[in-house]
Amino acid sequence: MRYLTIALSKGRLAELSIEMLEKIGIDCSEYRDESRKLIFTDEKSRIRFFLVKPADVPTYVEYGAADMGVVGKDTLLEEGRNLHEVLNLGFAACRMVVAGPAELAGKLDSLNNKRVGTKYPRIAREYFEHNRRESIEVIKLSGSVELAPLVGLSEVIVDLVESGRTLRDNGLVVLDTIADISARLVVNRVSMKMESERVNRIIDGLRKQL
Numbered sequence: 291m292r293y294l295t296i297a298l299s300k301g302r303l304a305e306l307s308i309e310m311l312e313k314i315g316i317d318c319s320e321y322r323d324e325s326r327k328l329i330f331t332d333e334k335s336r337i338r339f340f341l342v343k344p345a346d347v348p349t350y351v352e353y354g355a356a357d358m359g360v361v362g363k364d365t366l367l368e369e370g371r372n373l374h375e376v377l378n379l380g381f382a383a384c385r386m387v388v389a390g391p392a393e394l395a396g397k398l399d400s401l402n403n404k405r406v407g408t409k410y411p412r413i414a415r416e417y418f419e420h421n422r423r424e425s426i427e428v429i430k431l432s433g434s435v436e437l438a439p440l441v442g443l444s445e446v447i448v449d450l451v452e453s454g455r456t457l458r459d460n461g462l463v464v465l466d467t468i469a470d471i472s473a474r475l476v477v478n479r480v481s482m483k484m485e486s487e488r489v490n491r492i493i494d495g496l497r498k499q500l
Contacts, residue, residue, distance in 0.1 A: 304360075407429045
């Protein structure tokens, strides 16, 4: 029997995913050994899981290098990969929002030439061009997006917000919510058919945890 492979997002998402997998009987002790390995195996269940950057999880799953994966909804929206999103795991919950200076509250429509600072160009463009029917200039950033409106780089930002404290500390407010974000279980389309019994056993086990 071949290994069933699960791609996990490095960091906090991996920790929370491992906790859930252990609760449904998958042996993750090799991961707990604190090594620098990227691939871990549960020989008894014939399950192999590996750690990758969150943005790469949908790629590994779409191309079949992983049968399943756990990744944030923000990454799924940004990557737009062809796979099955089967379960909202509920952890790592936050929101994708449009934020900007307090004086723009309720006045988002009155901005003519919108420059949007974001780590999520696809999500920003989809939201403004499809939902609001507005054309925007997207400025892709990799660091502290909150800085962009403060120094005049952009009028507004599109970013993840958990508590909202970073926004408040920088004099910014939420102007609109684009989507609720949390960790999702995704499955490769071929694996869903070819390995349906094993895949569904994991899905059902995780669903009972929720």
